[in-house]
Each structure stands twice: as C-alpha cells, then as structure tokens.
Amino acid sequence: MHETAQKLIQAFPGKAQLAVFGGRLLEWLNRDLNPDGEPLTESRARALLLAANVLDEPTRHSFAQVVESEQGMRLALYGLLHESGLAGNEEIAALASAMTAMTSQAEPATPAWLALAVAANAWRSDFLLDRLDPASPPDPYSPAGQVLKRAAHFVRQEVQRSATEREKLGRKLAHTADGVPTLNSLPTGTPIAPIPPYYRSPVPERYPEYNPGIEVSPDEAGQPPSPVREGPISITSDDLMGTGSIPPATQSPLRIEITPTDLPAQPTTQRPVPQPANVVMPNATVAANTSSSARRPSRGRNAMKSTKLHIVVQDRPDGIGLYGLQVRVSSRGIRRYVAGTTNKDGEFICELPVQVDSGLTYDVDVTWPRDFGGEVERKSITLNADRTHFTLPFYRTLKG
Numbered sequence: 001m002h003e004t005a006q007k008l009i010q011a012f013p014g015k016a017q018l019a020v021f022g023g024r025l026l027e028w029l030n031r032d033l034n035p036d037g038e039p040l041t042e043s044r045a046r047a048l049l050l051a052a053n054v055l056d057e058p059t060r061h062s063f064a065q066v067v068e069s070e071q072g073m074r075l076a077l078y079g080l081l082h083e084s085g086l087a088g089n090e091e092i093a094a095l096a097s098a099m100t101a102m103t104s105q106a107e108p109a110t111p112a113w114l115a116l117a118v119a120a121n122a123w124r125s126d127f128l129l130d131r132l133d134p135a136s137p138p139d140p141y142s143p144a145g146q147v148l149k150r151a152a153h154f155v156r157q158e159v160q161r162s163a164t165e166r167e168k169l170g171r172k173l174a175h176t177a178d179g180v181p182t183l184n185s186l187p188t189g190t191p192i193a194p195i196p197p198y199y200r201s202p203v204p205e206r207y208p209e210y211n212p213g214i215e216v217s218p219d220e221a222g223q224p225p226s227p228v229r230e231g232p233i234s235i236t237s238d239d240l241m242g243t244g245s246i247p248p249a250t251q252s253p254l255r256i257e258i259t260p261t262d263l264p265a266q267p268t269t270q271r272p273v274p275q276p277a278n279v280v281m282p283n284a285t286v287a288a289n290t291s292s293s294a295r296r297p298s299r300g301r302n303a304m305k306s307t308k309l310h311i312v313v314q315d316r317p318d319g320i321g322l323y324g325l326q327v328r329v330s331s332r333g334i335r336r337y338v339a340g341t342t343n344k345d346g347e348f349i350c351e352l353p354v355q356v357d358s359g360l361t362y363d364v365d366v367t368w369p370r371d372f373g374g375e376v377e378r379k380s381i382t383l384n385a386d387r388t389h390f391t392l393p394f395y396r397t398l399k400g
Helices: 001-008 015-033 042-051 057-066 070-084 090-100 112-123 142-160 162-170 219-223
Strands: 302-315 326-330 337-341 347-355 362-368 376-383 389-395
Touching: 001 090, 015 070, 015 112, 015 162, 042 057, 042 112, 057 112, 057 142, 057 389, 070 142, 070 162, 070 389, 090 326, 112 142, 302 337, 302 362, 302 376, 326 347, 337 347, 347 362, 376 389
Parallel strands: 302 389
Antiparallel strands: 302 347, 326 337, 326 362, 362 376
8 A cells, every 4th residue: 555655646747736636536535425415625624623622723734834835745645545545446546647647737726635634534434524513523432533533643743744754755755757668668660770871880990099010021020139248247447448538547636726815705894702691500598589479379269060951852741852953051151062962852961060159050052943943942041069960841832
C-alpha cells in the first residue's frame, strides 16, 4: 500500500492537478458513503471536530497554512491514501490517472481538507456520513467518535512534521518524469541515417599522440658505429697547455698594491666613541624600599561557586522534547557565554559560575524553528550558591 500511494502522488505533475484530485476524491467519497443524504462539507466537518473536542482553532489554522503549498498537498494526500487504504481501490487509481492527464489553466479551488479527512477515515471504518451530526457530538469511544479522532490525528500529524522530515518525504513524493523509451516503444517509420559519403564517421582522422616514423638512409645503415674507448681517463699537462701560454705551474702570483691615496677620504667630523658607563654595584647590606607610598593594595574579588542550569524545551507542558534547538546563556556581569543545542529529549545542561554572596543573573535565549514561528524567546533567571541545580522550562503552547 505504501508503494501504491507513493506512485499515485508522484504521477501528479503540479499543484493544480493535486487540488482537482482532492475535490474529485471528496465527491467520490460522498457518493459512496452517503448517496441519498446531504454531502459532507468543510463547515460541517469543522463543526464536528470542534464539537467533539478533538481539534482546536490554532491547529486548524496551522494545518491550513501547511497544505497551501504543493509539497504540503502531496504529503497530505499521500497520508490519506496510505492510512485509509484508498490507494488500493481501482476506481481511485482510475480517477488519479484521469487527473494526471488534465491540463488546467485556471487556479482550482482549495480542497476541503477537513471534510476529506473525515470522509476518508469513515470509508476506512465503513461508516456512513449521515450519522455524523454536529448538534449531538458522538461518544469518544463509539465508532463515530473513533472516526473523528483519527481525522484529528491526521491533521495534527501534518502540522507537527519537522522541516527535515517534510523535505525528505517531499523529495520522495516529487513528480517523476517518464523513463527512457525502449526499442519496442519507439515509433515506427523513423528515418534512417544516410550512409557514407553523406554520413561522416565519428572516428578522428588524426590522433594527437601519433608521431611520424624515422627514415634511415642505406648509407647511414652501412657505416659501423664509432668505437668507444673503455678504461680510466687521464689528463696530462699537454692537454692543459694552450698555444703560446705559460704552464700553470710556472705562473707567478698576481700582486695588488694599495697606497693611502687609494683609500677614500675620512669625514672631518667623527662621532665620538661612547665610553662604557661607570656602573656601581650595591652592597649586599643595602635594604629594599619598604615605604608605604610604594605599596598598592590589590583589589579583591568576590568568591565564586559553580552551579548547574537545566533548560527544558518542549512543545507543551509534559509534552515531547524538541531536538536540535539553539540555546545561548549569557550574563551582563561577565563577558562570557555558553551556547549549544538541545538533545533528543529537549534538554540543555550547563555549569555556570555564581557569586557566593549575591548570586548572578543569566539571560537564556532559545531560537524556535520555523515550524513554531522562528522567533527568539528570552528568559532571565537569577542563580545563587545555595542550590546546586536550577531548572528553566520553555513551552510553545500551554495547553496539553
């Protein structure tokens, strides 16, 4: 069922075909589950979910923003087809094939997502839509209540997807073009390429690594090679003597004589040579200067002690911890700060110095992801040395 739903979504080329398919799917579900009664509309499905207390307005608004994009539509339709089992229905497959071949110029209306979620889960449970009445909300554990619970769970699931998970699943569900045609699928009557000389062979006529051959004349081939003498090489004095020159051993050395007139003139004013200073070493009995004017009292610092700060980041109280959020802890009293990210449980623990007498105030900045607004929330807390562990929670919503 997973691969079937994935192939159905990958066949849609754009957002227009996805929106039309969502509307046609709701019409098919209304005819199948309520052929004679009033069809399920978006306003009626919204009233049902709010009356059964399984969905709130903030979640509904967030869901509406998520499914506005093409990627959000693909993920939402894939979830409905996969979880409800509609992907295995032959009529749904034929309907999807007809929608993929459609070319729509105008922008279609947004599908009724809440009604589509309720109808898809009702089809999964073989539950008729005319039994759902907003005036009398069903019991949570009744078949109608279970249908509304699963529809609300689908809405929350799409809202709570992380950006990484949404991007990863969106790449799998993206539109894929048709593959390369095989030989059997090629059309008949394709013109054949002309034969030479009208067709030039792709083989090059000249190769860059080709070198012309070396030609040897018959005269050069008949001459024997010059003999090479083997043995040590000796050099005599006759080899070193040139014509009309004196042997090196009898040459007299060349002497150069420099007179005082050849020296450059000295300047009239010369800089006096500095004389070594007269340094007097003190005796061992000389006492050091211990007057009060030479002493400076050192400024003392307040005693410091370390304590631990435990930061917890969750989507709601006692909820799921948020992983990978940036946390920065700084103080105006010191010029240092601590920064990091939360672990898989949404926790960030750091050890901070505090003053023993008066304590120290720290500012904690948490950067929420784009799914939660993308803003930076700051809280301040004063740590003291009386306790060794402090806890500072961060919540996005206060309702569980």
